[in-house]
Structure formats: C-alpha cells, structure tokens
Amino acid sequence: MELEVKREKLVLRIGTQKYEWQIEPRYWLNPLIYVGILIVLPVLAYFFYPTLLPTLIDANLLAAIAIPLSWMTLGTGRMNFGPQFYIGAGGYAAALCSIHLGWPPPVTLLVALVVGLFFGLLMSPLAILAGGLYYTLLTLLFPLVFLELTFIFTDVFRGDVGLFGVQTMVNVGSFTLSQLITCMGALLMMLLYMFIVDKIMRSRFASSLAAINDDEEVAAAMGVNVNKMKIISFAIPATMIAVVGWFYAHYYGTFAGISYLPLAFMLKVLMVNMIGGRVQVYGNVVGGYFIAFLELLLIKLTGDLSPVLFPIVLLILLLTLPEGLFGLYRKRHYREYLPTLHVRR
Amino acid sequence: MKEMLKVNNVSKHFGGLMAIDDVSFSINEGETLGLMGPNGAGKTTLVNLITGKYITDSGSIQFLGNDITRMVPYKRCKLGISRTYQIPRPFPELTALMSVVVSVLYGKDRVNQSLDDAGYEATHYLEFCGLFSKRNVLCKDLNLYEMRGLELARALATTPKLIFVDEVMAGLNPAEAAKAVGLLERAKEHFGVTILWIEHVMAVLMKAATRVVVLHYGKKIAEGPPQEIADNPLVIESYLGSSHA
Numbered sequence: 001m002e003l004e005v006k007r008e009k010l011v012l013r014i015g016t017q018k019y020e021w022q023i024e025p026r027y028w029l030n031p032l033i034y035v036g037i038l039i040v041l042p043v044l045a046y047f048f049y050p051t052l053l054p055t056l057i058d059a060n061l062l063a064a065i066a067i068p069l070s071w072m073t074l075g076t077g078r079m080n081f082g083p084q085f086y087i088g089a090g091g092y093a094a095a096l097c098s099i100h101l102g103w104p105p106p107v108t109l110l111v112a113l114v115v116g117l118f119f120g121l122l123m124s125p126l127a128i129l130a131g132g133l134y135y136t137l138l139t140l141l142f143p144l145v146f147l148e149l150t151f152i153f154t155d156v157f158r159g160d161v162g163l164f165g166v167q168t169m170v171n172v173g174s175f176t177l178s179q180l181i182t183c184m185g186a187l188l189m190m191l192l193y194m195f196i197v198d199k200i201m202r203s204r205f206a207s208s209l210a211a212i213n214d215d216e217e218v219a220a221a222m223g224v225n226v227n228k229m230k231i232i233s234f235a236i237p238a239t240m241i242a243v244v245g246w247f248y249a250h251y252y253g254t255f256a257g258i259s260y261l262p263l264a265f266m267l268k269v270l271m272v273n274m275i276g277g278r279v280q281v282y283g284n285v286v287g288g289y290f291i292a293f294l295e296l297l298l299i300k301l302t303g304d305l306s307p308v309l310f311p312i313v314l315l316i317l318l319l320t321l322p323e324g325l326f327g328l329y330r331k332r333h334y335r336e337y338l339p340t341l342h343v344r345r
Numbered sequence: 346m347k348e349m350l351k352v353n354n355v356s357k358h359f360g361g362l363m364a365i366d367d368v369s370f371s372i373n374e375g376e377t378l379g380l381m382g383p384n385g386a387g388k389t390t391l392v393n394l395i396t397g398k399y400i401t402d403s404g405s406i407q408f409l410g411n412d413i414t415r416m417v418p419y420k421r422c423k424l425g426i427s428r429t430y431q432i433p434r435p436f437p438e439l440t441a442l443m444s445v446v447v448s449v450l451y452g453k454d455r456v457n458q459s460l461d462d463a464g465y466e467a468t469h470y471l472e473f474c475g476l477f478s479k480r481n482v483l484c485k486d487l488n489l490y491e492m493r494g495l496e497l498a499r500a501l502a503t504t505p506k507l508i509f510v511d512e513v514m515a516g517l518n519p520a521e522a523a524k525a526v527g528l529l530e531r532a533k534e535h536f537g538v539t540i541l542w543i544e545h546v547m548a549v550l551m552k553a554a555t556r557v558v559v560l561h562y563g564k565k566i567a568e569g570p571p572q573e574i575a576d577n578p579l580v581i582e583s584y585l586g587s588s589h590a
C-alpha cells in the first residue's frame with residue numbers, strides 16, 4: 001500500500017490496484033457552504049424555534065435512507081419498494097437487544113449492522129432472479145409480511161403497542177439539548193452516507209453500475225460481473241438503511257413496526273428519492289428536507305387531513321417536476337463527464 | 346497457424362426450431378473468418394452460443410485451450426472474446442467515452458489503472474473509430490454509423506483476441522459501409538485481433554475473408570476459401586433458390 005500526493009490528486013496504490021482521488025480546492029467552497037448551512041440550521045432551531053428540531057432530525061434520517069436507496073436502485077437496475085424492511089430489521093434488532101440484554105447503543109449498532117447485512121445478502125438474489133415488476137412486487141410485500149409477523153409474534157415484537165424501554169442515545173438532562181445532539185448525530189450519519197455514496201458514484205465501480213442499469217446483457221459481454229455488482233449494491237445499502245432503523249430505536253426509546261413498515265412510510269422515502277431526482281445523491285438531501293418540512297406544514301395546515309393530502313401534493317409535484325427539484329438545478333449546470341445516472345426499470 | 350476457437354458439434358434449439366444443428370468449425374489465430382448465410386440461418390445464434398448468451402444443448406466449445414461451453418459471459422470476455430451487435434446496443438444513458446471506459450476497466454483485469462487512466466485509454470479507442478469529437482455525447486444521441494463505430498470501440502477496448510462482428514454494414518449507406526469495412530481491416534492490423542465476420546452479403550466477404558463458413562437453416566453447408574464458396578452450387582442454391590443452381 002502506498003499513498004502519493006500529486007498536485008491535484010491523491011493516488012493510492014493497494015497491491016495491483018490504483019485509485020485516484022481528485023483534490024480540487026476550488027470546488028470545495030460550495031459543498032462547504034451547504035454543509036455549513038446544514039450544521040447551522042439545528043443550532044438556530046435550538047435557540048429560536050426548538051420545536052423544529054424533530055423535523056430536522058426527520059429530514060436527516062429520511063435523506064439517510066434515501067441516499068443508500070438510490071445506490072441500490074442504480075446498482076440493481078430496479079426500484080426497491082420496500083426499503084423500510086431494513087429499518088424494521090435494524091430497529092427491532094437494536095431494540096430487542098437493548099431491552100432484553102441491556103446492550104448499549106454502540107453494541108446494538110453492531111447487531112443492527114450484522115442483521116442488516118444478513119437480510120441484505122439473503123434477499124439480494126432477488127435482484128438477479130426477479131425482473132422488473134416481480135422484483136417491485138416482492139420487495140413491496142416483504143415489509144408488509146414483516147409487519148404481519150410483528151402482530152403474530154406479538155409477545156416478542158409487541159406489534160400492537162411497540163417495544164418500550166430502549167436505551168436512548170443521548171441523555172444530558174435538558175430535553176432540547178438532547179434533541180440538538182441527536183439532530184447533529186443524524187446529520188453526521190447522513191453526511192457520512194452522502195460522502196460514501198457520492199465517492200462510490202464517482203468511482204470505477206459506478207461506471208459498471210451505470211452500464212448494468214442500461215443493459216445488463218451487454219455489460220456482462222463487456223466483462224462486468226453483473227451478479228457480484230448487484231449483490232454488493234443490494235446488501236451494503238440494505239445494511240446502511242438498517243443502521244437508520246437502529247437510530248430510530250435509540251432516538252425515540254421505543255420501536256414499533258407499525259410506524260415504519262406500512263406503505264405510508266415507504267411512500268415518504270420513495271418521494272424523497274423522486275423529488276431529489278432518483279439517483280442524485282445531493283438531490284436526496286434536498287428531497288429529505290423538502291418532504292420533512294412539507295409534512296410538517298401539512299400537519300399544521302390541515303391537521304387530520306394530512307395523511308390523505310400528503311401523497312396528493314407529492315403526486316402533483318412529481319407530475320410537474322419529473323426530474324425532481326434537483327433536476328432543475330442540474331439542467332443549468334450540465335457537466336457530462338461522469339455518467340448521468342438514470343433508472344430505467 | 347494456431348487454432349484459437351474450436352466449435353464441436355454444437356446444437357441449439359428454440360422450441361421446435363433447430364436454430365443451430367450440429368455445427369463444427371474452427372478459427373485460426375490471425376485470420377478473418379467469414380460467416381455467411383441468409384437471414385434466419387442462425388449466424389447470430391451461433392455468436393450468442395460462443396459469447397455465452399445462450400448455452401448449447403449439445404456439443405462443446407474450446408477457446409485457447411479452455412473449455413468455455415458453460416462459462417458465464419463475463420469470464421469469456423476476460424479470456425479475450427468480444428462482440429458487436431447486429432442491432433446496436435449502446436448504453437443509452439452513458440456518454441460515448443464512459444461506455445468505452447466500462448470496457449477498458451472490466452474487459453480484462455488490469456494492473457495499476459485508475460478511472461482516470463481508463464478514461465485516457467478509452468479516448469484512444471474512440472479516436473481510432475473516428476468518434477473523438479463525440480466523446481461527450483450520450484450514446485442514444487449517436488446515429489447508426491456512429492453507434493456501430495462505438496460498438497467496435499467498446500469491443501476493442503476489452504482487449505480481445507477474437508472479435509465477432511455481426512453485420513456491420515446492415516442499414517449503412519454505401520459510403521459508410523465502405524468506411525466500416527476499412528475500419529475493421531485497420532483494427533485487425535492495429536490490435537492484432539482475429540475476426541469472425543458475419544455478413545449476409547456475399548460480395549463483402551469475398552474480399553475481406555480468408556475463409557468462409559456458410560450456414561443454412563442452422564446447418565453448416567460449406568466451408569472454404571471465398572472463391573470456392575462463391576462457386577459452390579449448394580451455396581448458390583441457398584441464396585438464390587433452386588432454380589438458379
């Protein structure tokens with residue numbers, strides 16, 4: 001292993017592999033400003049409008065689900081309609097271990113990682129075996145079956161009321177301060193995901209994913225190990241989403257499948273994905289904040305109506321903005337060196 | 346001449362249709378083998394069997410001493426088999442450069458090659474096929490001739506030893522077709538590839554091929570030097586119907 005710093009590049013050699021990392025300080029300003037804004041927002045909320053903190057946490061977590069999901073969508077070339085399954089898996093794993101075994105959050109994080117990876121690997125052959133519609137239907141079905149199971153084995157999962165008494169992540173006495181710290185934690189996780197997935201999307205790995213997404217058969221004929229790429233792009237994002245489930249469990253101190261596994265939650269996540277322009281990593285952040293605040297607004301404005309109104313408003317937005325909010329921005333800043341990643345199936 | 350590919354008694358049926366019926370032939374290193382036959386004769390199916398899209402019902406295929414009869418397609422590519430498609434199949438949403446980059450990166454296990462390096466190398470293949478100025482155009486926006494060039498660039502970028510060219514001239518006007526033929530001949534020179542050239546137009550293969558195999562209804566009906574094939578009554582019959590034989 002050998003690291004070399006060139007004028008504009010970081011060159012890393014591991015064995016016979018060579019990785020290059022563009023360092024272009026002149027392009028750092030904008031990302032730094034955006035990250036700065038995201039960090040300042042919760043601080044402002046803490047001082048001036050603490051009731052906004054939960055919404056900000058929600059926004060970050062939604063984005064943290066949508067970012068790996070877009071990698072999964074790209075790498076498998078299919079829309080997964082059941083990302084919430086992994087939230088359930090990670091969340092229940094963490095909650096059960098915390099309640100029954102008294103394990104602290106860092107340990108349950110490992111459990112959530114293992115459980116997420118296990119289910120990710122277990123279900124990844126779907127991306128190879130099931131094409132388009134079947135894949136979508138099956139992935140849609142899994143969370144609902146899971147939800148059903150939480151009711152059937154209700155003495156384990158407490159499907160009716162949810163699991164209580166999960167150790168909370170932050171406990172510093174002041175409720176709002178705890179929330180601020182939690183919010184920063186959520187933001188950190190989301191930024192980490194964004195960073196990782198963004199790097200992956202600019203790598204040689206992503207070029208094979210884009211090819212798979214366009215034409216699996218031709219990609220294979222050009223030497224891409226399609227099945228391997230699909231399994232990786234299924235299992236790792238699934239694990240990342242399971243970690244968000246872990247976060248939910250330790251953030252609320254309770255975990256109930258009914259909050260995450262039904263279609264309503266899935267709709268929200270997919271909308272984040274679509275508002276952001278499906279496989280745009282930064283777009284997902286925009287989408288996450290947009291949806292979280294839209295939901296807040298609708299609850300404020302309409303009270304009980306919002307579960308009905310929310311999807312309708314989103315549908316209208318989707319029809320009027322097919323490329324997502326972020327697509328509008330991208331259109332004006334068209335730089336076509338890296339693949340434009342579209343999803344076809 | 347060394348034998349590169351050997352196809353032994355290969356058969357493939359689709360339902361009741363024998364698309365390939367007990368076909369055997371071999372390709373020697375450095376030659377241009379023409380594969381000829383009327384539409385529906387099974388030429389593309391034969392390529393699909395050798396590149397791994399379909400698995401043979403019976404028979405075996407050897408490539409450079411490896412038995413590839415049941416090998417998965419991407420491993421065959423890494424061994425040095427590549428192809429173009431009769432109906433171009435570009436990666437529609439990738440730029441021309443990016444789609445060649447995929448081949449450069451994955452066509453063979455390379456040492457010390459980053460994404461950027463692959464970009465430089467891909468540029469070379471695009472340039473060779475006359476597509477340098479189109480490198481940042483999305484593949485779906487290329488015209489048919491450019492798509493065929495791109496397919497060749499993509500195939501060459503996997504550093505193949507043997508390349509299957511499936512009816513390059515179909516749908517091109519005479520000037521473009523002539524350019525395409527020239528391009529293939531230069532590719533042979535530059536990259537030292539062996540070509541299996543599929544064409545249902547006889548005249549092209551008469552000039553370009555060193556040897557020709559003729560398929561008809563999935564069966565091999567003739568094999569030999571182009572001139573011999575042109576005079577073969579069986580071949581003439583299969584192309585023109587029995588009244589001309």
Ligand SMILES: Nc1ncnc2c1ncn2[C@@H]1O[C@H](COP(=O)(O)OP(=O)(O)O)[C@@H](O)[C@H]1O
Pocket residue numbers: 359362364382383384385386387388389390391
């Ligand atoms: N996937 C398939 N399923 C069913 N029939 C096929 C399939 N592929 C090819 N065929 C049939 O096999 C025969 C040979 O086709 P093909 O190899 O494409 O011919 P050629 O390339 O010589 O024109 C044709 O009759 C075609 O209809």
Ligand SMILES: [Mg+2]
Pocket residue numbers: 388389390431
């Ligand atoms: Mg054909």
